[in-house]
Amino acid sequence: MKTFECGQNFLFESFDNGQTYYGPFKDRIVKLVQITPHIIGIDSNVKKNLKNEMEIFLRCKDDYNEMLKVIAIDDLMNEVISYSKGLRLLKQEEFECSISYLLSQCSNIPRIKHHLRQLGEIYGQKVRYEKREFFLFPTREDLLDVSEDTFRELGFGYRAKYIWNFINCHPGFLLEEFEDSEEFNKNLQCIDGIGKKVADCIQLFGYGDVTHFPVDIWIKRFMIQYYNEGKKASTKILSRLGRQLFKNWAGYAQEFIYYYARKNMKIEN
Structure with a gap:
């Protein structure tokens, strides 16, 4: 499934060489199965609003x-x-996406995945689904009491201060609050640790600005x-x-x- 092998999302994983992917999305674990080249099967431990949530996640309304x-x-x-x-x-969910790309600086995909899994395993909610153990990605509130030193101990390096600052000093944004796309992008770049590339990734993958x-x-x-x-x-x-x-x-x-x-x-x- 090319969508999960192109570096835009770091938390979905496959156990069968790319036919089926599992990953956290907001309050649930989602299972996506490639049935045919044009048909994807969807399941989750939380059935409520699953179709609507996945239509948004997979951008099904794009032409x-x-x-x-x-x-x-x-x-x-x-x-x-x-x-x-x-x-x-x-x-993607805005907060998770922002943390992912703050961690992506001077890094690689395996290391980014490792750090995100650490956050889930330590601070996220454990979920058992199809006889496997998964972890939801922690919310901002779950991470408010985590110190910069703790993030450093997890191996985040110089990124630890950026992660701590983002969690504690930037409670969230709404794209529609800004006059246009460029103003929003410049506002993101005013945040410590977010340059042009990271801002573009957050805006594209987290806020849906294609x-x-x-x-x-x-x-x-x-x-x-x-x-x-x-x-x-x-x-x-x-x-x-x-x-x-x-x-x-x-x-x-x-x-x-x-x-x-x-x-x-x-x-x-």
Whole structure:
């Protein structure tokens, strides 16, 4: 299931080589099964509002075919689409997503997953589902009494102060409170530890703003090589270029490119 193998969510895991995924979502553990290439089976330990919650989580109301048309700007992107098609963006819970990407700085996917599991196992609620033990991701309230030193003891390193500050000093945001998408993004970047890339990831994956185009090392290499004539450019410039090329579906294009680039290893150093 490409959606859970493209680096946007770090808490869903598979026990059968990618056919079935389990993970925490808000107050429940969710099970997603790939029945056919176009059909996903859904189950959970909490049945209430499951269909509605999963339609939001899986962004089922996005016009997927329209998105594909918009981002198919040339032969290269047609190749990217062919390889990545079926991947969906997820509308994640804002707090969990923000903590995930604060922890992602100068890190890698296995380490991010490890740190998030630590938080769940120590501070989250234990849930038994299908004879397996899972942990819900802790809420902000669950973590308010955790000290910066404790986060350091968990191995968060310099990120510990960012995590503590975010939990204690930033009780939450509503995208609609801001005049526009850019103002919200700039506001996120005013938070200690959140730069352009992390702000874009939080805005895209946590707040569902698919116009944003986060730039990590894979996206940077891809964009420079194929869309910037091989010329070096800043993260900010490449993010703007991605939004210009892929319009209101830039976030989808970014994730398709990321999945394609990592799997194909066609990016020159």
